[in-house]
Amino acid sequence: MSARDRRPEEETDINITPMLDIVFIMLIFFIVSTSFVKETGIDPRRPVAETAVPMPQGNILIGVDINGQVWMNNRAIPVRQVRTEVEISVNENPESSAILVTDQAAPTGVVLDVMEQVRLGGVTHIAVAAEPEST
Numbered sequence: 001m002s003a004r005d006r007r008p009e010e011e012t013d014i015n016i017t018p019m020l021d022i023v024f025i026m027l028i029f030f031i032v033s034t035s036f037v038k039e040t041g042i043d044p045r046r047p048v049a050e051t052a053v054p055m056p057q058g059n060i061l062i063g064v065d066i067n068g069q070v071w072m073n074n075r076a077i078p079v080r081q082v083r084t085e086v087e088i089s090v091n092e093n094p095e096s097s098a099i100l101v102t103d104q105a106a107p108t109g110v111v112l113d114v115m116e117q118v119r120l121g122g123v124t125h126i127a128v129a130a131e132p133e134s135t
Helices: 017-033 079-092 108-119
Strands: 060-064 069-070 075-077 098-102 126-128
Touching: 060 079, 069 079, 075 079, 075 098, 079 108, 098 108, 108 126
Parallel strands: 060 098, 098 126
Antiparallel strands: 060 069, 069 075
């Protein structure tokens, strides 16, 4: 064999950089598009209502337990702090809506105080979570 007929062996490397770019872009997409569910911190016995209808979940959830304790973001807060928390949520999303998740035996006065604080915080659409009446 002559020197002309010999081909130098080429090393073939697989370039994984484009694949890593795609994986990172997909990761960023899923992180950005994920909606995080906020919880109230309680699991009350909801009141039953004949007119209860499923609604899309509001982005401000406020819980009131049987003892009249107010819960937001998995922590107990005083009623007067509800307005501040709601204002923060409204600044993040101006079209916020609030859902009150109350126990059926929760004190009505506390529920009304919470509703007033939510309205003062800038949210006009407030719903009370209820279980549909079983037929």
